[in-house]
Amino acid sequence: MLDTATAYNRFKFIGHEFLTWLWYLIETDNAVLHHSELPTMTLALGKRMVLENPRENHAETITIKGDYSNFETGFLPLKQGALVTEISLEAKSKETTWEFNLKGESLAVTNMRISNLGPIENNEEIEGAVLEKIYLLEQIHTYVDSLFEKFLLLRVSDQWPHELVPQMQKWLRNN
Amino acid sequence: MSLLANATSITRYRVLEELDAPITENVYDGLQQDRIPDIDDVDTALSSGWTSFQDPYTPNFEGASFVYGSYFLFSLRIDKKTIPSKLIQKYMAIEIAKKLEASGRDFLSKNEKQMIKEHVFNLLNLRIPATPHIYNVLWNYESSLVWFFTHLKSPNEIVETLFKTSFGLTLKRIFPFSFTELNPKISAFDRDQLLSLSPTNFQR
Numbered sequence: 001m002l003d004t005a006t007a008y009n010r011f012k013f014i015g016h017e018f019l020t021w022l023w024y025l026i027e028t029d030n031a032v033l034h035h036s037e038l039p040t041m042t043l044a045l046g047k048r049m050v051l052e053n054p055r056e057n058h059a060e061t062i063t064i065k066g067d068y069s070n071f072e073t074g075f076l077p078l079k080q081g082a083l084v085t086e087i088s089l090e091a092k093s094k095e096t097t098w099e100f101n102l103k104g105e106s107l108a109v110t111n112m113r114i115s116n117l118g119p120i121e122n123n124e125e126i127e128g129a130v131l132e133k134i135y136l137l138e139q140i141h142t143y144v145d146s147l148f149e150k151f152l153l154l155r156v157s158d159q160w161p162h163e164l165v166p167q168m169q170k171w172l173r174n175n
Numbered sequence: 176m177s178l179l180a181n182a183t184s185i186t187r188y189r190v191l192e193e194l195d196a197p198i199t200e201n202v203y204d205g206l207q208q209d210r211i212p213d214i215d216d217v218d219t220a221l222s223s224g225w226t227s228f229q230d231p232y233t234p235n236f237e238g239a240s241f242v243y244g245s246y247f248l249f250s251l252r253i254d255k256k257t258i259p260s261k262l263i264q265k266y267m268a269i270e271i272a273k274k275l276e277a278s279g280r281d282f283l284s285k286n287e288k289q290m291i292k293e294h295v296f297n298l299l300n301l302r303i304p305a306t307p308h309i310y311n312v313l314w315n316y317e318s319s320l321v322w323f324f325t326h327l328k329s330p331n332e333i334v335e336t337l338f339k340t341s342f343g344l345t346l347k348r349i350f351p352f353s354f355t356e357l358n359p360k361i362s363a364f365d366r367d368q369l370l371s372l373s374p375t376n377f378q379r
Contacts, residue, residue: 002352004347004348004353007350007352007353008350008352010352011351011352011369011372012350012351013374014351014352014369014372015350015351017374017375018351020377054374078377079378080378081376081377081378083374083377104351105350105351106186106348106350106351107187107349107350107351107354108184108185108186108187108326109184109185110184110185110326111182111183111184112182112183112184112185113181113182120179123229126179126229127243127244129179130178130179130228130243130248131243131244133178133179134178134243134244134246134313137183137185137322141187145354148351148354149358149360149361152354152355152361152365152369153361153365155369155372156365156368156369156372160375161375165375165377168377169377169378172377
């Protein structure tokens with residue numbers, strides 16, 4: 001049985017690989033993100049990405065901010081062995097848009113902004129607003145958790161080394 | 176950071192044990208027991224405890240006011256007195272001058288200066304009001320999940336400790352490895368596979 005700190009550090013690469021896989025899926029194979037087992041949403045890159053190269057003696061961190069096209073500059077560190085450690089994402093359902101940052105090592109969601117939330121006019125509306133916000137937060141967490149479950153099952157399968165990794169390497173070479 | 180703020184950050188926890196029935200009454204007892212103590216008129220520099228979600232400055236958990244639908248919602252409040260260093264310097268100089276005059280000496284020992292410093296700290300802690308920091312706690316009892324609305328290290332350490340003290344329950348932070356441990360959809364076989372994984376090399 002691993003203690004919490006050891007497990008956190010030993011397996012944070014899983015979270016980084018998950019975010020790198022997400023970037024790959026968004027760019028190349030969006031169909032996986034619309035799989036019937038997942039809540040119906042579309043996923044796009046936001047305006048920030050952080051990459052880290054863990055293989056260097058001193059971990060090198062690269063932060064890319066700005067428009068979607070700027071993320072192309074992330075391919076070079078990726079080719080040099082870096083992985084995505086933090087990514088900003090935009091998820092959309094029919095009615096709602098969620099903008100948030102996702103950190104790989106902790107699966108922590110930060111700076112979550114949700115569209116279409118009305119203002120609270122008086123105290124009587126607080127409980128309704130709280131329950132609506134919880135519902136929307138649960139929806140996005142369910143979605144992210146489903147994606148992570150899907151990634152984990154793929155990561156421990158033979159499909160990962162024999163299909164996914166070569167496909168991702170090809171994607172990198174072509175960019 | 177608040178649940179109702181425009182931008183929220185959440186640290187997620189799994190609750191490892193269950194409360195004895197009656198649940199709501201036991202949650203109420205835990206909240207009351209570790210309600211935030213007021214430190215404005217005492218010389219304590221830091222205090223922490225539970226407070227209400229809607230009225231965090233007058234904690235009140237009466238009438239199941241912490242129940243929202245099937246969730247428990249309350250806040251962790253951390254009150255901290257921050258004394259500016261310049262203020263400490265000023266009062267130290269005043270107190271040292273007083274002591275020198277009273278004793279007729281022209282210097283004070285290290286111990287005497289230390290005692291004066293402690294006295295100044297206590298004096299200022301009595302006078303300076305504490306600054307409250309409020310972090311919402313959302314407890315989905317049915318799913319054994321707790322969402323804590325901040326990523327700051329210190330409040331997270333406090334909420335983990337206080338949750339155990341108040342309710343006798345352990346909070347386990349959700350991160351990639353614990354996600355697999357706590358997720359019933361991940362089989363024991365897959366978990367074992369995961370333990371043997373090493374980082375992928377995408378460079379080839």
